[in-house]
Amino acid sequence: MGKVPIFYMAGLGLFKKKEIWVPTWKGVLLVTSLVLLLTFLFFLKINSFLSMNRPVEAEVLLVDDWLPDFAIEETLKEFNEKRYRKLIITGGRKVYGWNATKFESSAELLAAKIMERGIDSSKIQLIKVSPSPSNRTNTSSIATKAWLTTHPHDFKAINIVSVGSHARRSYYLFNKSLGEHCEVGIISINNIAYDQNKWWNSSYGVKEVITECLAYLYTLLFI
Template identity: 35%
Template structure:
């Protein structure tokens, strides 16, 4: 009997407060208002543009052709000395393509559009399973050191919501030896003012938010 009473004491009955339908309605309105206020600000936070006075423009070669070509206008509008294209090996067509990494492919694209050959250099990054952006940043740093370049400041040219994470990883790899700014060109695959209205925009923002959170909070790379 005593054993049964002991077991029964493992549970007890309690009363809890639950919202009425009016309470749920008010809570829903508050959450909706919060979402409408926060959601439009998410993309501008990640698609940051914070350029500095720099001698080199670093173009992330994985971007689509239109975004890469937009770098020409940025280069011409500022006194850059050099344009550097970066990128890892191509994931498909490696054995058939003339250019075997995004860095060389982007360089060829820019030259084909009239960019001067003597003002551009491709700095490919090695193949890695993870930490691709950070590896590309280290490759740029190693190239600057190996060539004993006079460049001491760069602007990263990237696209959309990827900008904040690229900026953070490049700064982690290059500073304080080199100063780093960032320029985010608008993406071609979704409207930045209504990113939540397209699957491509939602995927990009969620992916970049998770990547940024992983690096920023857990102090890990990609």
């Protein structure tokens, strides 16, 4: 059987002719320029967007147990200068190494470091968090909400301490959990591991910012 002409098949209603629009060189240039501009703005602004810093007037400061040592001094400076009444430490990760014999969790270890720097133990409140392999921040926010609902408190606002590009995700999760109980603010401490304004020049910065960007999008969509 010979080849069936396309016009014959069209006559049977199997095909139809359509016109399509294709971009001119001006259109290609415009689209390319927009893509480059958006890429430039992403690299320029994404870290400052994620490193959200919006503290409120509060009497309580909260930190997670993963707070790195370089951020402890900034946290204590904030605590002392603003005269907070309470420092909440959340966490429950197991401690390894020589500290394993002294502390049951990394929250206790962080509390010890803070007390060594002059903060009285009466001003520190530990909130135990069940270890979670993923989304520890959300687990901490839920545990803090549970603590607030079962313990009497007279504070109306709380500031969450975070580091760098993790701050916006921390604010979103804690505000979601605690917003009905108190006003939530966020304090972002600069991550000294890379230049905040040129994060793309560091492999650590690229990994940190891109990972936090994806994690924030995941949080918005699924949590």
